[in-house]
Every structure is written in structure tokens, then in C-alpha cells.
Amino acid sequence: MNNHSVGIVQRQTFTFAEKEPMRLDSGEMLGPVTLAYETYGRLNAERSNAILICHALSGDSHVAGYYSAEDQSPGWWDECVGPGKAFDTERYFVICSNVIGGCQGSTGPGTINPQTGDPYGLRFPVITIGDMVRAQRHLIDHLGIERLLAVAGGSMGGMQVLQWAASYPERVRAALPIATTARHSPMLIAFGEVGRQAVYADPNWQGGDYYAGPRPAAGLAVARMVGHITYLSEQSMHHKFGRRLQARQRFGYDFGADFAVEGYLRHKGSRFTERFDANSYLYVTKAMDYFDLANGNGSLAAAFSQSKGIAYLVVSFTSDWLYPPYHSKELVSALTAAGADVTYCNLESTWGHDAFLLEVETMTGLVSNFLERVEKTVR
Amino acid sequence: MNNHSVGIVQRQTFTFAEKEPMRLDSGEMLGPVTLAYETYGRLNAERSNAILICHALSGDSHVAGYYSAEDQSPGWWDECVGPGKAFDTERYFVICSNVIGGCQGSTGPGTINPQTGDPYGLRFPVITIGDMVRAQRHLIDHLGIERLLAVAGGSMGGMQVLQWAASYPERVRAALPIATTARHSPMLIAFGEVGRQAVYADPNWQGGDYYAGPRPAAGLAVARMVGHITYLSEQSMHHKFGRRLQARQRFGYDFGADFAVEGYLRHKGSRFTERFDANSYLYVTKAMDYFDLANGNGSLAAAFSQSKGIAYLVVSFTSDWLYPPYHSKELVSALTAAGADVTYCNLESTWGHDAFLLEVETMTGLVSNFLERVEKTVR
Numbered sequence: 211m212n213n214h215s216v217g218i219v220q221r222q223t224f225t226f227a228e229k230e231p232m233r234l235d236s237g238e239m240l241g242p243v244t245l246a247y248e249t250y251g252r253l254n255a256e257r258s259n260a261i262l263i264c265h266a267l268s269g270d271s272h273v274a275g276y277y278s279a280e281d282q283s284p285g286w287w288d289e290c291v292g293p294g295k296a297f298d299t300e301r302y303f304v305i306c307s308n309v310i311g312g313c314q315g316s317t318g319p320g321t322i323n324p325q326t327g328d329p330y331g332l333r334f335p336v337i338t339i340g341d342m343v344r345a346q347r348h349l350i351d352h353l354g355i356e357r358l359l360a361v362a363g364g365s366m367g368g369m370q371v372l373q374w375a376a377s378y379p380e381r382v383r384a385a386l387p388i389a390t391t392a393r394h395s396p397m398l399i400a401f402g403e404v405g406r407q408a409v410y411a412d413p414n415w416q417g418g419d420y421y422a423g424p425r426p427a428a429g430l431a432v433a434r435m436v437g438h439i440t441y442l443s444e445q446s447m448h449h450k451f452g453r454r455l456q457a458r459q460r461f462g463y464d465f466g467a468d469f470a471v472e473g474y475l476r477h478k479g480s481r482f483t484e485r486f487d488a489n490s491y492l493y494v495t496k497a498m499d500y501f502d503l504a505n506g507n508g509s510l511a512a513a514f515s516q517s518k519g520i521a522y523l524v525v526s527f528t529s530d531w532l533y534p535p536y537h538s539k540e541l542v543s544a545l546t547a548a549g550a551d552v553t554y555c556n557l558e559s560t561w562g563h564d565a566f567l568l569e570v571e572t573m574t575g576l577v578s579n580f581l582e583r584v585e586k587t588v589r
Numbered sequence: 590m591n592n593h594s595v596g597i598v599q600r601q602t603f604t605f606a607e608k609e610p611m612r613l614d615s616g617e618m619l620g621p622v623t624l625a626y627e628t629y630g631r632l633n634a635e636r637s638n639a640i641l642i643c644h645a646l647s648g649d650s651h652v653a654g655y656y657s658a659e660d661q662s663p664g665w666w667d668e669c670v671g672p673g674k675a676f677d678t679e680r681y682f683v684i685c686s687n688v689i690g691g692c693q694g695s696t697g698p699g700t701i702n703p704q705t706g707d708p709y710g711l712r713f714p715v716i717t718i719g720d721m722v723r724a725q726r727h728l729i730d731h732l733g734i735e736r737l738l739a740v741a742g743g744s745m746g747g748m749q750v751l752q753w754a755a756s757y758p759e760r761v762r763a764a765l766p767i768a769t770t771a772r773h774s775p776m777l778i779a780f781g782e783v784g785r786q787a788v789y790a791d792p793n794w795q796g797g798d799y800y801a802g803p804r805p806a807a808g809l810a811v812a813r814m815v816g817h818i819t820y821l822s823e824q825s826m827h828h829k830f831g832r833r834l835q836a837r838q839r840f841g842y843d844f845g846a847d848f849a850v851e852g853y854l855r856h857k858g859s860r861f862t863e864r865f866d867a868n869s870y871l872y873v874t875k876a877m878d879y880f881d882l883a884n885g886n887g888s889l890a891a892a893f894s895q896s897k898g899i900a901y902l903v904v905s906f907t908s909d910w911l912y913p914p915y916h917s918k919e920l921v922s923a924l925t926a927a928g929a930d931v932t933y934c935n936l937e938s939t940w941g942h943d944a945f946l947l948e949v950e951t952m953t954g955l956v957s958n959f960l961e962r963v964e965k966t967v968r
Contacts (some may be wrong), residue, residue, distance in 0.1 A: 236842035237842075238842070278938070285617070297836070325794070325837045332844070334841070336842040336843060336844075392831065394829060394832070395823060395826070395827065395832075396823075396826040396829075396830045396848070396850045397821075397823050397826050397833065399832070399848050399851065400817075400818045400826065400850050400851070400854060401816075401818060403846075403848075403850070403851040403855075404811065404814045404815050404818065404854065405855055406844065407811050407854075407855070407858070408787060408790070408811045410844075411790070411791060411808055411811050412790060413792055428789075428790035429790055431790070432786050432787045432790050432811065433784070435782070435783045436815055437740050438895065439779045439780060439783065441774065444774060444775075444776050444910075447774070447775040447776050447779065448774065450775075451775045451882075452775060453772065453773070453774075453775065453778070461615075461879055462642060463615035463616075463617070463714070463715040463717060465711070465715075465785065465789075465875065467782075468727075468878070468879075469778050469782075470774070471777065471778050471779050471781070471782070471831050472782040474781060475782055475786075476782075479786070492844060496844065499847070499848065500840055502832060503833075512947060531910070547915065570757070584662060
């Protein structure tokens with residue numbers, strides 16, 4: 211832990227929809243709903259300095275800090291959230307909650323269904339990014355925040371940012387969608403489906419009812435390995451691994467891990483299964499695949515028709531082939547057509563999609579200055 | 590069947606290394622070795638018009654024509670091999686053989702090991718592209734062909750082409766490496782490893798000893814689905830599928846195939862398992878990952894030091910992100926440095942890696958004129 215950390219933090223929970231269930235985009239009802247969340251910094255007296263950070267597919271509410279003095283690894287965006295960082299916790303009150311459908315404290319397929327006493331499994335309703343954001347809005351109400359200074363996030367976090375702006379424009383002063391898209395492309399859907407098929411193919415999956423037995427770890431690991439390839443770029447893979455061998459002087463002529471990149475994927479895949487629930491992987495990827503803000507709104511610009519009061523900072527990365535810059539450019543056109551205040555930065559980076567987690571130095575200046583400008587218009 | 594088809598063809602076999610086994614790059618010995626092959630057109634009296642076509646990962650010896658009058662689907666490159674086509678069978682004697690390690694008639698992990706009476710399974714030695722080509726050379730000897738007019742192939746077929754030129758330069762007059770590379774990149778290795786992990790994760794795989802029981806079809810299907818994503822491009826996926834729904838008017842809010850692209854992948858994955866052996870998938874992808882002509886030769890140019898007598902037609906496709914054009918450009922530099930006669934075409938195409946199977950019209954002109962030019966220098 212260093213001086214720029216938010217220090218020791220605690221996961222909190224908020225439960226709602228206990229009497230009256232929440233209606234989902236599918237028409238299904240869900241309740242009670244619990245959200246796990248964390249906060250950093252202090253809400254000011256005017257309640258005007260709150261920033262909601264939304265996490266990506268494999269993230270959770272633990273965006274920064276440590277759970278104990280012995281904790282070795284900080285939250286997933288610790289380099290961007292803390293005193294003097296991009297999201298400066300000396301200045302802002304930062305909130306992050308685990309999405310519904312997830313597996314880190316929020317209601318999801320692994321939660322016990324109070325009506326049956328068993329885990330939901332595949333009886334959990336299919337959710338959307340809209341549903342995730344609807345649940346977050348309950349949390350923001352609960353925290354007594356009328357208008358968020360900003361909503362920010364990368365990848366699936368960025369989809370939630372856009373959904374906030376589209377669904378609750380009056381509740382958002384600024385939006386920072388990073389390395390993301392307003393509609394999942396067929397290639398993204400294809401990768402989503404392959405990950406799900408890898409889970410289905412694991413006989414331990416048992417149609418989703420595996421909570422009393424062994425987990426479908428092998429299938430989930432394969433899904434995660436595919437994911438990890440897509441988060442990198444050809445160039446970053448050359449840089450990180452090249453054709454370097456792993457703990458071998460020469461080819462093994464067997465099916466062990468010859469190459470460093472193979473060892474990396476095996477390690478990443480297996481570590482993921484220790485912390486993530488396979489059913490949540492299905493639900494969260496499905497929510498991403500359904501995401502298309504133009505759908506139901508006629509056009510993307512129509513989705514943002516109430517965006518005149520929102521300032522946008524759209525960020526993409528040149529080597530991100532999963533959410534390529536042209537997705538952000540289409541978004542910028544739609545926002546501009548909707549009369550929004552839009553700043554767009556297509557940052558040079560060789561890190562592929564992972565850049566949104568790694569290009570900290572560049573992002574810090576961009577984000578903190580953008581937030582400062584927005585803040586001035588609020589006060 | 591149309592007038593431009595080679596018509597009804599037959600698969601033949603050639604067996605060698607019966608007394609003395611063939612030494613592999615690993616140092617292991619393999620024998621007897623059988624190659625399944627097909628030929629089209631006629632070998633001329635001078636035996637100077639033979640063209641060897643090498644197949645890709647999932648291909649086989651059946652490059653053109655039909656096996657019977659009822660056969661609905663022709664060979665895998667039928668549009669390029671036949672009377673008046675790129676590889677004109679009125680003019681050339683075309684040969685195609687299934688690689689060793691494969692599962693369409695050539696010796697591979699599914700073959701009965703004559704020493705034990707059981708299928709090899711994972712006791713089959715790990716093979717390389719060099720070994721595949723070494724076996725093909727035995728076939729070319731057997732056919733009495735001293736010098737091939739050309740060796741051609743796309744993807745893994747192109748690797749064999751380059752290996753032929755590097756290993757047996759005196760036996761090749763022209764080489765056509767298409768949509769390929771001289772060394773597998775870390776991203777290619779990563780995708781290879783993920784496919785293998787999907788197979789390992791299938792409990793029916795049984796460490797490779799599944800031939801008496803159910804096949805690891807689910808794992809192999811996942812591997813194939815990942816492959817299919819990489820063969821397309823973002824643009825071709827938009828064109829082919831977009832976000833079109835599959836046999837549904839609206840989202841199903843379940844885990845069925847909502848989108849056309851999901852249905853396509855499921856179909857391709859499942860069909861593949863009917864015709865391909867999972868262990869062969871492991872061996873052939875591993876051979877590709879090991880492929881690196883610079884390795885052991887000091888540099889790529891050194892690998893082609895005997896290339897002065899060979900004419901090359903190197904072809905890449907702009908939207909191929911699996912074997913991006915820069916791989917071909919590196920190859921062209923190395924060949925040029927080695928003093929070879931090199932023609933390079935980086936063709937505009939939106940079809941991604943699949944372009945080598947689809948851009949028939951453009952390729953026909955390129956290939957047939959190139960072959961005509963080469964032929965003249967031989968006569």
C-alpha cells in the first residue's frame with residue numbers, strides 16, 4: 211500500500227425490490243435484489259461530487275484499495291482511483307457496484323432464490339445492460355444522490371455508461387465511455403457465444419445446476435483463454451511473449467506448454483475459475499451481446515436525444531481490435547448529432563483492448579482535466 | 590457437376606517406410622507411413638507439368654471433383670482446380686495428399702499402430718511441417734517426378750510450400766505461398782493452444798484414447814468455432830450476419846441462438862466433428878505452432894539461400910488478420926534478399942483469412958499467368 215492508495219476499504223451491500231420485484235427488460239420480475247458496492251472518498255454537502263464507476267465483464271465492486279493490511283493485490287483500477295489519481299478520491303466520492311447477474315456479492319445465478327431455497331442457476335432471468343443500470347439507479351437513489359457528476363467505465367463498463375446517459379440523462383452530468391461500443395458487433399457476439407459454448411461443453415456444468423458439486427472449471431478456463439487473446443494485440447503479444455519458450459530450452463515435441471504465451475493463457479484461465487462463476491459468465495456475456503442502443507430507439511442519435519446536458523469524454527485505443535476505434539467514432543457522430551458536448555480521444559497504444567487498464571499516465575491527465583472542467587459548470 | 594469440373598475422382602494411397610521407418614524432426618521414428626492422395630489431369634511425357642497442392646488445417650487430399658455421381662459437394666478448392674481454372678487440369682497434373690498427422694487416410698493419431706494393434710492416440714509422435722513435407726517427398730519420388738513445376742497452398746498449405754522450397758529447392762520450380770507465414774506468431778500459437786485446451790477439457794477425450802468410445806465432439810466443436818471466427822473479418826461478419834436474429838422475431842432472453850452468427854458457429858462446429866478427428870486437430874495445430882523457418886537457419890533469408898532457381902508468387906489479403914499481410918511482406922524481403930524471383934500481391938479483400946478460398950476470380954488470373962510464365966522457362 212502506498213500514499214496514493216485509498217487504503218483499507220470494505221464491501222457493502224444494499225438490498226431493494228423486497229416487496230415489489232424489479233421489472234426487467236425481458237418482462238420477467240426479479241426481487242429481492244442485492245447490490246454489493248464500495249465507496250471511496252467523501253460525498254460533499256451538496257452531494258454533487260459523486261462518480262459512479264462501472265466494471266467490465268470480469269470485474270467487481272472492488273475498483274481500488276485493499277481489503278486488509280495483508281492483502282497483496284489492490285482493486286482492479288487502483289492505478290486510476292485514489293488520491294491525486296485520474297478519479298481523485300480527495301475530490302470525488304467514487305462508487306462502484308457489482309452488476310446484477312455477477313458473482314461478487316450482487317444478485318446473480320449463483321444466489322439462493324428465496325422462493326425455492328436453491329441457487330437460481332439457469333432459472334435466473336436473462337438480464338441486459340439496461341437491467342444492470344436500472345439496479346444501479348436504485349443504489350444511487352439509496353445513497354441520496356440526485357445527479358452523478360460522472361459515470362465512467364471501460365469495455366462493458368462503458369456500455370453501462372452509455373446506458374445511463376440514454377436511460378437517465380437527467381441523473382448524469384458527464385459520461386466517460388472508454389474502449390467500448392454502443393452496439394455489440396457480430397464478431398463480439400461470436401466471441402461471446404464461443405465462450406458460452408465452452409462452458410456448456412463442460413459436463414460439470416449440468417445445465418447450470420452445479421453448485422452442490424464440482425464446478426465447470428475446465429470449460430470456464432477455455433472461455434477465459436479465448437477472452438485473453440482478444441484483450442491483447444498482435445503487437446503486445448510479440449512484445450510480451452514472441453515465440454519465447456516456457457521453462458524449456460528446446461521444443462518438447464509433446465503437448466505440454468512449449469511457448470510462454472501458452473503458459474500465460476493456461477495460468478490466466480485457471481486463475482479465473484477460482485474467482486468467477488460460470489453461470490455469471492453466461493449471463494453477463496449474453497447481456498453484452500444484447501446491447502444495442504440503436505435498437506428500440508430508431509437510431510443511435512435518437513437514443514441520446516436527451517444528451518444536451520451531458521458532457522462526454524469518449525476514449526478509444528488504436529490497437530484495440532475487440533472494440534475498434536470506429537465504434538467510438540460512430541458513437542461520437544451520434545452524440546454530436548444529438549447536440550451533446552463531446553470530446554473524443556483515439557489514443558495511440560500497442561496494448562490492444564487491455565489499454566484501458568494500462569495506459570494510466572495518458573488517461574490520468576485526460577480524465578482529471580475533463581472532470582475539472584465539468585465540475586466548474588456544476589458549481 | 591459442371592463442364593469445368595475434374596469430374597469423378599478417386600482417393601489413392603501410397604505406403605512407404607515399411608522396412609525402415611522415417612526419422613522425424615523430433616528424432617522419433619515413424620513407419621510404415623501411408624499417404625492418401627488424389628491426382629487430376631495427366632502427367633506429360635517429360636514429367637514436367639506436376640503441381641503439388643498442399644491443404645490447410647482442416648483440409649484433405651480431396652481438392653477438386655466428386656467421389657460419385659450423387660456426391661453433392663466437390664473438393665475444398667474445386668473453384669481453383671479444374672479445366673480452365675487457376676490450376677488448369679487440361680494443362681497440369683495436379684497432386685494433393687492428406688498430411689501425416691491428419692485423419693483422411695494418411696497415417697495419424699487415429700491410425701492403428703501395427704506394433705500394438707491399437708490406435709496410436711497420443712503415442713503418435715509429434716510432427717512438424719517439415720515432417721509433412723518429408724512424407725510428401727516420398728510420394729513425389731514414388732510418382733517419378735524429379736522436379737515439381739509448382740507447389741501451392743494457402744494457410745497451413747502455404748507453410749508446406751515454404752518448407753518445400755527451403756528443404757528441397759532442387760525439386761521445385763515455382764512456389765505459391767498464399768495467406769500464410771514463415772513463422773507462426775504468438776497470436777497464432779495462442780489460438781492454437783485455446784483450440785487444444787478445448788479438446789483436453791472434454792472428458793470424452795480421455796487423454797487421446799477415445800477411439801473405442803464416444804468422441805470428444807463438444808470440445809472439438811468449440812475449437813472449430815474459435816477457428817471460424819479467426820477465418821472471417823469484422824467486415825465480412827457484418828456483411829454475412831450483422832446483428833440479424835436467427836429464426837426469431839425478437840430476443841429470446843434465453844441461451845438459445847438469438848443471432849445468426851451464433852447459429853452459424855454452432856452449425857460449423859458440430860459439422861466439423863463429423864469429419865475430423867480431435868487428436869489430429871491437436872497434432873496438426875501443434876505442427877503449425879512449431880513452424881518457424883528462421884529457427885535453425887539463423888535467419889529467414891538463410892532458410893531460402895538455395896532459392897535462386899525458384900519463382901515465387903506470394904499472395905496475401907488486406908483483411909486477413911490471422912495471417913496479416915506484414916507476414917507476407919517479411920517473407921518477400923527474405924526471399925528477395927536470397928536472390929529469388931519474387932512476385933508479391935497483397936489483394937484487397939473483405940473476406941479475412943477465408944479470402945484464399947473465396948477470391949477465385951482475382952486469383953485465377955494471377956495464378957494461371959504466373960504458371961504460364963514459369964512453364965515457358967522450363968520448356
